[in-house]
Amino acid sequence: NDTEEIIRKDFSDKDIQVASIGPAGENLVRYASIMANKTRAAGKCGTGAVMGSKNLKAIAVRGHDNIEIADPDAFQKSCEEAFEKIRNSPYLEKMKKFGPPSTMITKNDLSSLPFKNFQECYIDLGEKSYDSIDPEKYQKYFLRSKGYFNCPVKCNKVYNVNKFYCESLEANSITNFACKVGVKSPKEVMRLHMKCDDLGMDEDSVAGSMAWAIECFERGIINKDLTGGLQLEWGDFETISLLMDKIAKREGIGKLLAYGSKKASEIIGKGKKYAMHVKGQDLYEHLRTMKGWALGVVISTRGGGHTSGAPMTEFMNLNPKIAQEKWGVPSAGDPTSYEGKADLVFYYEILHAVVNSLGVCLFISDWLGPDLLDLEDFSKLLTSASGITFTKNNLVTIGERIVNVEKAFNTLHAGFTRKDDYPPGRFFNEKIKSGPLKGEALDKKMWDNMLDQYYDLHDWDKTTSLQKKDKLEKLGLIEVSKKLKKNIC
Numbered sequence: 001n002d003t004e005e006i007i008r009k010d011f012s013d014k015d016i017q018v019a020s021i022g023p024a025g026e027n028l029v030r031y032a033s034i035m036a037n038k039t040r041a042a043g044k045c046g047t048g049a050v051m052g053s054k055n056l057k058a059i060a061v062r063g064h065d066n067i068e069i070a071d072p073d074a075f076q077k078s079c080e081e082a083f084e085k086i087r088n089s090p091y092l093e094k095m096k097k098f099g100p101p102s103t104m105i106t107k108n109d110l111s112s113l114p115f116k117n118f119q120e121c122y123i124d125l126g127e128k129s130y131d132s133i134d135p136e137k138y139q140k141y142f143l144r145s146k147g148y149f150n151c152p153v154k155c156n157k158v159y160n161v162n163k164f165y166c167e168s169l170e171a172n173s174i175t176n177f178a179c180k181v182g183v184k185s186p187k188e189v190m191r192l193h194m195k196c197d198d199l200g201m202d203e204d205s206v207a208g209s210m211a212w213a214i215e216c217f218e219r220g221i222i223n224k225d226l227t228g229g230l231q232l233e234w235g236d237f238e239t240i241s242l243l244m245d246k247i248a249k250r251e252g253i254g255k256l257l258a259y260g261s262k263k264a265s266e267i268i269g270k271g272k273k274y275a276m277h278v279k280g281q282d283l284y285e286h287l288r289t290m291k292g293w294a295l296g297v298v299i300s301t302r303g304g305g306h307t308s309g310a311p312m313t314e315f316m317n318l319n320p321k322i323a324q325e326k327w328g329v330p331s332a333g334d335p336t337s338y339e340g341k342a343d344l345v346f347y348y349e350i351l352h353a354v355v356n357s358l359g360v361c362l363f364i365s366d367w368l369g370p371d372l373l374d375l376e377d378f379s380k381l382l383t384s385a386s387g388i389t390f391t392k393n394n395l396v397t398i399g400e401r402i403v404n405v406e407k408a409f410n411t412l413h414a415g416f417t418r419k420d421d422y423p424p425g426r427f428f429n430e431k432i433k434s435g436p437l438k439g440e441a442l443d444k445k446m447w448d449n450m451l452d453q454y455y456d457l458h459d460w461d462k463t464t465s466l467q468k469k470d471k472l473e474k475l476g477l478i479e480v481s482k483k484l485k486k487n488i489c
């Protein structure tokens with residue numbers, strides 16, 4: 001926050017846009033974020049630490065020119081059609097009221113929350129109060145809605161807690177602090193969320209590392225010698241807040257936790273089975289119930305994360321007829337079915353690759369509802385804006401190229417193969433203990449089948465997951481194919 005203000009003041013220009021790092025990036029915390037506009041985070045994979053390693057505190061830019069539109073009339077028409085869809089979609093109603101945390105109660109009903117480092121997944125809200133997971137309980141602090149230019153959704157909710165202001169509260173924020181480390185008060189969750197932004201750290205990773213440490217402490221795997229005398233307990237706001245400071249400064253036990261749970265468990269040689277990560281990135285998503293969601297999270301090239309291929313259809317209680325018409329997958333809305341889920345993950349992986357490269361918000365795409373913007377809509381917008389004809393099929397090819405370049409990067413730089421496309425063992429071995437989906441877990445054989453189907457859709461080798469030369473050449477990625485050398489089939 002201070003960094004952005006100082007830069008704008010120095011140049012006497014409030015329209016300057018700033019991307020900067022906080023103390024976590026300066027101290028090379030492995031999951032330090034790059035922060036923009038104070039509360040928007042490029043949180044994953046430690047990009048903030050990359051800036052920190054180069055002694056780069058901030059990048060400030062100021063735009064002056066207009067954007068030229070190739071066909072203004074056609075673009076205006078496409079925009080109006082897009083806005084019509086966004087305004088009328090029933091799937092965005094809760095988002096308009098509560099913002100991204102609107103899914104919390106649905107997730108609880110699906111036994112899909114990661115309480116105490118994913119050990120428990122459901123709270124019976126009729127029996128126990130647990131205010132911090134309920135978006136309604138945040139409403140008494142609601143101040144106003146915020147959104148980007150012209151957005152009719154305005155999903156960013158600003159809260160005022162006695163002059164302490166909180167914004168950009170995500171489902172991740174609540175899930176991480178209310179569930180993974182067990183903080184029960186909405187006010188405390190908001191404080192931890194804003195603290196994370198100020199320190200410049202990825203919420204999923206910092207909460208994942210702390211949840212791992214608390215579980216290990218509870219099980220006697222680590223003790224006060226390692227924590228510097230701290231007693232680690234679920235939901236202890238003061239200690240959790242202190243731990244976050246220590247992590248950002250890489251001080252005491254914070255030095256260990258600043259690596260993330262996977263590496264921390266390797267360093268001490270203990271507690272590996274409680275490190276809930278995929279490809280080294282700490283998870284926020286619970287993966288036992290929704291099978292397509294689980295596949296989408298796990299195959300994500302950045303290592304965990306639901307903004308690659310994870311289908312939201314499983315939250316929607318979708319009519320099978322609508323699902324069949326839209327995706328050819330009648331079971332799209334059935335969370336526990338494995339049927340057709342690889343197809344859905346492939347569909348959304350391509351959509352997200354295109355949407356992200358266009359710089360458009362994911363929430364107005366058909367990720368959030370079958371009636372929202374799809375690749376057909378984006379092709380019209382892009383064609384009229386650029387003057388270059390893009391069909392839906394062109395965009396599918398572009399999406400495939402993006403995913404294949406990312407996959408090749410991982411092969412070359414991280415050596416990831418099929419073995420890295422599996423979730424932590426806890427999701428297979430420990431069944432859901434309570435709630436409507438009690439007894440549910442992932443099935444290893446079904447997972448293998450789903451993964452095979454997903455690789456087939458990409459035409460990747462099923463045994464290794466490696467890419468095939470023919471496919472890369474068909475996508476026009478000849479240079480990528482050459483770079484992969486032996487790591488290709």
Ligand code: SF4
Pocket residue numbers: 146147148151152153154155156361362363364
């Ligand atoms: S552009 Fe997207 S993230 Fe921003 S306010 Fe609108 S819906 Fe929310």
